Amino acid sequence: MTQILSDVRDFVSEKANEAVESVVKAWNPRKVALVTGITGQDGSYLAEFLLEKGYEVHGVIRRSSSFNTGRINHLYANPESHKEGAMKLHYGDLNDSSSLVKIISTVKPSEIYNLGAMSHVKISFDLSEYTADVDAVGTLRILDAIRICGLTNSVRFYQASTSELYGKVQEIPQSETTPFYPRSPYAAAKLYAFWITVNYREAYNMYAVNGILFNHESPRRGDNFVTRKITRSVAKIHLEQQQILELGALDSKRDWGHARDYIEAMWLMLQQDVPEDFVIATGETHSVREFVELAFKEIGKEIVWEGEGVNEVGKEKGTGILRVTINAKYFRPTEVELLIGNPKKAEEKLKWKPKIKFGELVKEMVAADIELMRRNPTA
Numbered sequence: 001m002t003q004i005l006s007d008v009r010d011f012v013s014e015k016a017n018e019a020v021e022s023v024v025k026a027w028n029p030r031k032v033a034l035v036t037g038i039t040g041q042d043g044s045y046l047a048e049f050l051l052e053k054g055y056e057v058h059g060v061i062r063r064s065s066s067f068n069t070g071r072i073n074h075l076y077a078n079p080e081s082h083k084e085g086a087m088k089l090h091y092g093d094l095n096d097s098s099s100l101v102k103i104i105s106t107v108k109p110s111e112i113y114n115l116g117a118m119s120h121v122k123i124s125f126d127l128s129e130y131t132a133d134v135d136a137v138g139t140l141r142i143l144d145a146i147r148i149c150g151l152t153n154s155v156r157f158y159q160a161s162t163s164e165l166y167g168k169v170q171e172i173p174q175s176e177t178t179p180f181y182p183r184s185p186y187a188a189a190k191l192y193a194f195w196i197t198v199n200y201r202e203a204y205n206m207y208a209v210n211g212i213l214f215n216h217e218s219p220r221r222g223d224n225f226v227t228r229k230i231t232r233s234v235a236k237i238h239l240e241q242q243q244i245l246e247l248g249a250l251d252s253k254r255d256w257g258h259a260r261d262y263i264e265a266m267w268l269m270l271q272q273d274v275p276e277d278f279v280i281a282t283g284e285t286h287s288v289r290e291f292v293e294l295a296f297k298e299i300g301k302e303i304v305w306e307g308e309g310v311n312e313v314g315k316e317k318g319t320g321i322l323r324v325t326i327n328a329k330y331f332r333p334t335e336v337e338l339l340i341g342n343p344k345k346a347e348e349k350l351k352w353k354p355k356i357k358f359g360e361l362v363k364e365m366v367a368a369d370i371e372l373m374r375r376n377p378t379a
């Protein structure tokens with residue numbers, strides 16, 4: 001086919017050549033992805049997935065005083081000099097427009113996944129202005145950079161939206177048509193990002209979509225999100241490196257899936273004929289308490305629950321080693337009590353279904369943390 005096309009090129013006019021080029025493009029489109037938040041949980045799985053699919057993957061990384069590429073080091077050859085094969089990292093920041101314009105104009109991506117964010121809900125109450133700058137205005141900066149670079153018609157844009165948008169319960173289960181009611185500076189910032197993505201789709205006819213993803217976890221989950229905090233502690237308690245697990249709201253319920261499943265849905269959303277927003281969820285919900293119980297079951301131990309309903313719990317209370325206590329410092333000024341998603345639209349249109357069940361997720365995370373703590377007790 002390539003030989004035939006090249007012969008045709010030699011014999012036809014410039015106009016016809018352009019037509020041939022566009023046919024070639026349609027047969028063999030450029031697969032170049034730009035991922036913000038590539039050093040995070042989702043970014044690392046997405047980069048792996050895209051590289052396997054033959055994409056050239058570009059990631060935006062932030063300058064930090066220590067290496068922040070731990071989750072992706074295995075993906076490129078020389079982490080120190082950032083020399084690589086199909087993967088390239090660029091210093092940039094969601095609160096620095098000029099870095100975004102430079103990166104997008106150099107890379108000319110065919111797909112952009114905007115996963116970068118200050119993603120911790122509780123911390124967003126302390127860093128509210130910063131969170132708005134990165135999570136809300138940062139999304140606008142990327143969308144505008146796409147326009148400035150003249151790529152509005154060629155780039156497909158994915159925005160990492162969140163079930164936190166639903167906040168205070170309006171409907172159960174939550175779907176694409178459920179009204180939003182954000183309950184944190186994080187969720188309010190993501191609300192702006194959601195709507196500015198919709199607006200750019202409608203105003204400039206861009207292929208721009210929101211994935212409204214419910215909580216998804218993995219052994220690569222950040223240490224201070226509740227699931228990972230639990231599995232790290234269970235591992236340490238199992239290895240007798242720790243005695244107590246301190247938590248906040250035990251009765252919050254979340255629809256927890258596995259990050260590996262969810263990043264595939266992100267990609268699928270960018271491969272459709274028409275850009276649309278999708279809820280990605282399992283359709284099951286579990287409380288934090290259930291997560292703790294299941295995780296402790298993995299190490300064959302009973303739990304001693306202490307201090308429920310009490311604001312501060314003294315660590316001297318009790319003598320057993322498997323103690324779970326409540327500490328008010330983990331409570332949020334406004335809590336999201338119940339999330340459960342309805343993934344029907346994704347199942348029907350994207351042919352997407354989560355493969356990894358809740359029990360398997362807990363098992364994998366506990367096993368991975370036991371292995372990690374065994375190798376490195378100070379991890």
Ligand code: NDP
Pocket residue numbers: 036037038039040041042043060061062064068092093094095114115116117118119120134160161162163212213214215216217222
């Ligand atoms: P993580 O917290 O693991 O990763 C966040 C990423 O964003 C990191 O790579 C971080 O870089 C980067 N980042 C933070 N601030 C900036 C900035 N100013 N400029 C550029 N990059 C920045 O999040 P997840 O992987 O869990 O989530 C990915 C996205 O999906 C986030 O936007 C999150 O809000 C959203 N989301 C997550 C869900 C989940 O359950 N995991 C559910 C729904 C939405 P660094 O490594 O340097 O800190």
Ligand code: GDR
Pocket residue numbers: 119120121122161162163164213214215216224225226227229246247248249250252253254288330331332335336
């Ligand atoms: P969430 O995740 O706020 O849902 O946001 P997180 O794991 O932080 O909290 C889940 C629930 O557990 C309760 N909880 C605790 N949470 C933490 N972090 N630490 C504790 O000690 C603790 N004890 C109880 C919380 O109060 C909450 O109810 C995540 C993030 O990934 C967001 O970026 C994403 O948008 C949403 O999921 C969907």
